[in-house]
Every structure is written in C-alpha cells, then in structure tokens.
Amino acid sequence: MQKEELLQKLSDYVFDMEDEEICxxxxxxxxxxxxxxxxxxxxxxxxxxxxxxxxxxxxxxVPELINCSDAMYASMExxxxxxxxxxxxxxxxxxxxxxxxxxxxxxxxxxILIETAGIYVHxxxxxVPASDFIAYVRDNEDVDLxxxxxxxxxxxxxMEAVIxxxxxxxxxxxxxxxxxxxxxxxxxAKRIGADLYTSNAIEAKSGAVSLLEQMR
Amino acid sequence: xxxxxxxxxxxxxxxxxxxxPVMMNIGSLxxxxxxxxxxEVMTNPEKFVDAICGTQEELGFDGLLAGLMVAQLGDVxxxxxxxxxxxxxxxxxxxxxxEDLEKLKPFDLDACMNLQGILANIxxxxxxxxEEPLYVIILPxxxxxxxxxxxxxxxxxxxxRPELFRAVAEYFEDMQYQLSKCLWEAGVDFLWFPEPNFxxxxxxxxxxxxxxxxxxxxxxxxxxxxxxxxVLHTCGPYDDRFDLVLKESAYAWHISDTQTKKVKEExxxxxxxxxxxxxxxxxxxxSEQEVYDFAYQECMDAAYDxxxxxxxxxxxxxxxxxxxxRAAVRAxxxxxxxxxxE
Numbered sequence: 001m002q003k004e005e006l007l008q009k010l011s012d013y014v015f016d017m018e019d020e021e022i023c024x025x026x027x028x029x030x031x032x033x034x035x036x037x038x039x040x041x042x043x044x045x046x047x048x049x050x051x052x053x054x055x056x057x058x059x060x061x062v063p064e065l066i067n068c069s070d071a072m073y074a075s076m077e078x079x080x081x082x083x084x085x086x087x088x089x090x091x092x093x094x095x096x097x098x099x100x101x102x103x104x105x106x107x108x109x110x111x112i113l114i115e116t117a118g119i120y121v122h123x124x125x126x127x128v129p130a131s132d133f134i135a136y137v138r139d140n141e142d143v144d145l146x147x148x149x150x151x152x153x154x155x156x157x158x159m160e161a162v163i164x165x166x167x168x169x170x171x172x173x174x175x176x177x178x179x180x181x182x183x184x185x186x187x188x189a190k191r192i193g194a195d196l197y198t199s200n201a202i203e204a205k206s207g208a209v210s211l212l213e214q215m216r
Numbered sequence: 217x218x219x220x221x222x223x224x225x226x227x228x229x230x231x232x233x234x235x236x237p238v239m240m241n242i243g244s245l246x247x248x249x250x251x252x253x254x255x256e257v258m259t260n261p262e263k264f265v266d267a268i269c270g271t272q273e274e275l276g277f278d279g280l281l282a283g284l285m286v287a288q289l290g291d292v293x294x295x296x297x298x299x300x301x302x303x304x305x306x307x308x309x310x311x312x313x314x315e316d317l318e319k320l321k322p323f324d325l326d327a328c329m330n331l332q333g334i335l336a337n338i339x340x341x342x343x344x345x346x347e348e349p350l351y352v353i354i355l356p357x358x359x360x361x362x363x364x365x366x367x368x369x370x371x372x373x374x375x376x377r378p379e380l381f382r383a384v385a386e387y388f389e390d391m392q393y394q395l396s397k398c399l400w401e402a403g404v405d406f407l408w409f410p411e412p413n414f415x416x417x418x419x420x421x422x423x424x425x426x427x428x429x430x431x432x433x434x435x436x437x438x439x440x441x442x443x444x445x446x447v448l449h450t451c452g453p454y455d456d457r458f459d460l461v462l463k464e465s466a467y468a469w470h471i472s473d474t475q476t477k478k479v480k481e482e483x484x485x486x487x488x489x490x491x492x493x494x495x496x497x498x499x500x501x502x503s504e505q506e507v508y509d510f511a512y513q514e515c516m517d518a519a520y521d522x523x524x525x526x527x528x529x530x531x532x533x534x535x536x537x538x539x540x541x542r543a544a545v546r547a548x549x550x551x552x553x554x555x556x557x558e
Binding site: 058059061062063064066103104105108151152154157183184185187188191 | 243244245308367368371372374375376412416417418419420423452495496497500501530531532533534535
C-alpha cells in the first residue's frame, strides 16, 4: 500500500475503534520504512480528531472515545518504538483527580486529547492528595500546566487546596492551572484562582494549547 | 396538612401532597460541619445520626439521609485483585469476564457491616426525629456492575461486549434486591438510586438502551412488586432518554442538568419530580435572594399538582452557605401558601 493509503487506514482504524486490526497496518507502515512521527500525526491523531468531532456532535460518547484511544495507543506504542530519536513536545502537564474522588474517566479523556496536541502528560491518577500535585510541580521545573478534575461537589475544594499550596510554595506563577469536571463551573474556577475552566475534553485540549501559547 | 411522611408517600404514589418537602442531599456537608471524617460516620451510627439530624434541625429542611449503601461490593469482591495485581479491598475494577463472577463470595446480609450500620442509623433516627422521612442511597445493579468492572473497562465493553456488561449487572441484581428489601423493611420512606454514569454526559442513548434499560426495568419492577418506593436520580443530561427511563417504573425522578418546567410539562402527568436547584451554580455560588428566587420558581413550575420535592440537583458542597439552604426552605414554604393555601 502507498503511504497515503496507510495513513488513511491508521486514521480510520482509530476512528472505527479497531484496536487489533490497527496493529497489522501499523506494522506494515513501519516495515515500509515510512516516518513514524508522520504516522502518529497524520494517521492516529487525525483519527482521534475525527472521533473528537463526533463527540462534539453527540455521536460518540465516553465508551466510543475510550475504544478509539485504545486503538490509538496500541499503534502509537509501535510507532514510538520505531522512532530513531525522542519525541518533541510543545509543553508538559501534570494531571489528576483530586483527593477523595475516584472518577477518572473525564481526566483520562483530557489526558488522551491533550497528548494528541503534543503535550507530555504526567498522570498522577485519581484520589490524589494536594501535596502530590504540589510536590510534582516543585520537583519538576519544566511543568507548564496543572490539570485537575473532580466529579463530585464534595471533593471540589481539593482543587483550591492545590492552588493555595502552590502559592504557599511560591511556585504558583510557574504554571497555569486548568480545572474541570461535571460540577465545576467557570465561577468556581475563578473563585479558587484557576486560570482556566473547560466544560469538556475537547475544550480542554484547545484551552491547554492556548495557555501554553500565552506562556511562550 | 399532611405530615411529612404522608406528604412524601402521596408524592411518590402520584396522588399529590399539600406541602412541598425540601430534601437536600447533605451527607458530606453535615459530616464536615460536625468535624467527622467519612470513616468515622460510616463506622459509628451515633456520629452519623448526630451530624445528619443536627444539620437538619439547624437548617430546617425536611427528611434525613439514613445511609449510603456503598460497601457491599467489597464484601463479595474485595478479595479479588485489580488488573495491577493488588487486592482491591473495595471490589472495584475486579471483574473482567463472566468467569470472574464465579470467584465472587456469596453475599450475606447479616455479615454486611455497611448494612448493619445503616440499620442502626435508621433505628436511631426514628427515635430522634420520628416525624422526618428517611431515605438511603443505593446503586442499581448496573451501577454496581460499572464499579465492579471499573469505569474504563465497563465503558469500553458497552461498545465491544455489551453482553458482558449486562451479565455483570444481572449478577448483582439479587444482592441489590436483598439490600433494598431489607432497608425498606427497616422503615425507610424511599430508596434513592443514582445513575451518574448513564446519562448523556457519558453514554449514548443507544448504549443506555442496550446496556442499562433491560437491567433497570427488571430490577425496579421487582422493587415495585414488593411495594418498595424509590426515587431514580437521573444524574446528568437525560433529556434524550427520559422516555426510556419512564419504562423503569420509578415512583419519582430526581432530575438534574435539565429544566424542571420542561420535564414537568412533558412527563409531569406520569411521574413525580424531585430537584433541581443547581448545587454549585445556585446553592453554593449565588446570593441568598437568588437562591430564594430560583427555588420559588422551581416550586411554582413543578409543585402545582402537589407532586414535587424541592432539592439540589446533586450533593450540596460542604461550603454551601447556611443562609442559602434556609432560603430554599423559605421559598418552598412561601410557594406552599400560594399553591395550597395557608
């Protein structure tokens, strides 16, 4: 197959949630000697972009995006292993669900989508104490973004604790803080001193890129 | 005027009450207010009741949360490992196949510490506040299935292997039924079933129909047949699937992320409603007057036929100002006078 054809198949298999078939076509792409980075950007990320559009239109939901991302990651791992050098990123984020909350689906979607924007993401997981966010930022000077989510009204205050902790450590100005989650609002984000609230994962991706551009 | 138990019963039975109960989900708010952590209240009925009843007495709303039935999955699956190999303890994220269901321990009502704690709460609350309606939060079987499979794996398989999700939900049906029956027989006024993961923020209408509907219809029909009253909390956007939820034979819907007036107009003749003051945007962030105005309008939109319980659309955040909660109560009392007379 020609390169364009293989790239289209990579994109289609992500979009169609085919996490097994995509490995075969990825291997074919690698064996043909085509550029792995191009395979990621023009194939996988393109497929995820199409899936995101379907999500925005209310055609795809969380289950569909998870299956798309599984297909994307299955292929991405193979392509990354085939890369001669290390991948370049446009920024670095740390992400997690705040303490007391174990709902991490939204956080995982945001992680997937901002990774597709070329941002390196360190995932602290779910039920993350404020001190872990703060320690990670303190110990990693290259972190640009702190992304926090909460699905419960009762755990939202954990986000404020992180921001206060960053201020107390004198490192708040080093990073931009993004918050999200079903009960979170723009008003709440403003009140706790976050830089950005986004209502869904698609907005989070474009918002993260905008914040990085502001920082440059 | 009906007493509070009679009013709740009349509302759930679709007959209409002559008052508007104000029932706020204030679990975390109460525990924080009384300085208790979750472990303390879940293991000490006196502290649980102290916090819930004390908050209710101070703020003047109606009804009492008698417990959160959340730990039964740990009883049957806590010994199983998660995918990373660690023993789960809480049973979440442990079921990957139908074969895994055979590894579960049999559920034993008498050995369920969570249940025994709630039964103790109920007994204490009946003594301290006999006039207040009681309810317990408990997941439907599909909610237990989602926890047992882990959200990511469960969501994935709603597309790839819906039959697996349905099988897991069916497995947990008996456990949830036994618990529901036991709680009902202990004297709660209703059970409150939340469905936060099955609305339009997470899954499609098609996935709801394919994976959730059948289980809910079967399970809730069993409760109906026993005369067990329950409220279904459609947590998240459900506008595109209320017609499906209607088939699940709930006594009332506790709605969120929608317009009460619209739902009332479309479904009000078929189902009683509970809700729908935004817990963050209004209850937490708005002024006392704004809360009053919003709550009053909710009552006027939905309580004219006596089939409405005023509530937040979700748990109230712990920092919700007292005056805002009191404003919601005041709004309901004022609306009652207009709708039902002094």
